[in-house]
Amino acid sequence: MGCVAVDDLRQGMVLSEDVRDIHSRLLLSRGQTINEKHLRILKIWGVCTVNVVGASKEAIDAPDWNDPGRLADARQTVDALFKFVNADHKALRIVYEASVAQRCKDGAARPAAGGFAVGEGIETDIDVAAIRRRIADRRLKLPDAPTIISELNGVIADPFATSNDVARVVHKSPTLAALLLRIVNSAYYGFPSRIDRITRAVTIIGTKEISNLALGICVMRAFKDIPADIIDMHAFIRHSLACGLIARMIAAQINLAETEQVSVAGLLHDIGKLVLYKYYPAAMAVARGHATATDGSVYQSEKALLGMNHTQLAQQLLQHWQIPAVLTNTITCHHKPSTARDVTKAAIVQMADLIANGLGFGTSGERAIPVFDETAWGKLNVPAPNVNLVIRQALHQMRALDIAIV
Template identity: 35%
Template sequence: MTGNLTSDTAHRMINDGQLNVTDLFRHAGISHPVMQELRAMAMRRAEAKPDLFTHPKPRTDGASDNLRHKAATAGAGVDPMEIVSREIKLHSLPRVIIELQRAIDNPASSAEDLARIISLDPGLSVYLLRIANSALYSFPSRIDTVSRAVALLGTRQVSVLALGVSVLKSYNQRPVQLLNMEHFWRHSIACAILARAIAARSGRKDGERYFVAGLLHDLGRLAIFEAIPDMAREVLELAEAEHLQVVQAERKVLGFDHARLGAILLRKWNFPLNLALAVLHHHEPSRGEPRGEAAVVHLADILSKALGYGGTPVFFVQPLDSGVWESLGLAAEDLAGLEADLDARFDETLAMLGW
């Protein structure tokens, strides 16, 4: 179970993992049967895979004494649009994506048109062919060309995947202060896999748009940590000192949160509105369409954290938005199936997307 670890080290990691699970569910509440089962699953998982639940905490170095004052005053000087402008300049989408967006918006465009545009970018083509040949689809024969991938997956599905992958590639090329980028993308990829699996189990089509929504749901957090690292540090320190969810600390320190910032960024890049809304409302899906993508991403985000994939040094499982579980039409028994879906696809998807 624990490889070459000594017995004492293994027991310490297991105990630390279980303690972290207790802390992990501090804000979640366990009145809902689903959260009760999810907490029990997390405890079992912490015993089997303790390393997933032992994330290093940020160092505060005594800087938290004045955090309440900082939280009350700092956010007034932060303009989210300045961050958006900076990120758009720093991470301008490649020309092939701009051409792809134009083709998507043109009713006269064909599958062959989209395949030709995607093929202009060898890196993007490789990513999409990896995805098409992965366990996410399990096609009976190998997909060797972009045109065949487009024909099998559909133009809309491939275009959404291409947009998501282009953002992933852009941010993979730049380190971000304070964030362990491997942990960040492991959380994002876990959320993407789970969002697609939840969509499938709840009878939804176009699983790729849920996959990409899960993949990019925390894009705004990357932008915050990259653009204003000092204030991002204050966010983490406040979350650690006051046991807040990071999204709550963002609102206190910055005056806005990563969900809002990510949604603005996606719209500025001309991503589909439904994708931006999924990002905007993934912490509060009741503010959006009751059965929209945000509900799926909300649940996927909760599950990924509960199963040990947290994207920041401080993270908690958030409460399940009332009505989300019922609106998706899932049963408690589906939780084990979703965990199995994640474990079956995680390593391959991680490697497929460059991690």
């Protein structure tokens, strides 16, 4: 059996696995012979890939193993990337192998996470102790939330909010409305036909999903003025979008009801890094240097040098902006999901982050995948083959996803 894109699916092919939508509703059963109506169903429900009998496998199963030098280079890169996690863990092994395969395929074109220049040329001769004191004293003056964020918070909190309510708020910012439609019409959702109005997007995708997505975009856009010599925002956004997308896919594997919360938590999981890049760029450059010198992760170095890491700064920002508490907690705990109020959601975001880093979908500046909470992930009971399925879907959808939201 093998995985084929729905665009390449032909009548007469036979499904080798059940096909479910992103909410895990059964659309077509294993053994079904594909006909014209089935093709239509799959496209309507935004299914991107299916497994069929006899098809050749996706590239992640068929890397260029014929070039031993390339394979050795890829393994070396991925070993460095996975050095803080147990690559023999069943699910992580699948991500590891997919990561090697991707790098074999792309060669040197795909660097390990952290492969872009962060803060190069930034003055690093700074008083780290003073910054540490300022952060500890909470003397960092966080900006007030843009009005539209407060209004979106209101829509999200209102169980009776309609598509018109969401559209009314979103349309207050033409940029937001345009971006939202670009994402809705992108591979992020994979809908076959174009959605041209916010109200229609809300009807098809859901009030909560669209409001949360709008909220996520607005929070990210609050950091749009960070200079390119401090951080490659394109790579950062790609990493964030990948994490949101993959988190939603994992959530669907376990039939989680509130996929929109996981999705936006994935999108915003590293928002605390943007706080650091914006207000303490020199400190972040020093933290990266420290991580390299100590052969640790930037996440560890943030704490060691600044007394606080990006998850704690994210908590300060999101609480200040009155972002829903569960969402804030999931983001805050994405490196330690066992400590989260909702362990499931935080564990999903951590795995989504790991997959995004492993497959090289952008980067937020980390040099290696931080320590993974195997206990929290184990509670989700996601079968290892389903991780493989998520990776295939992610590879398919990320290939076509290229959106600048800041």
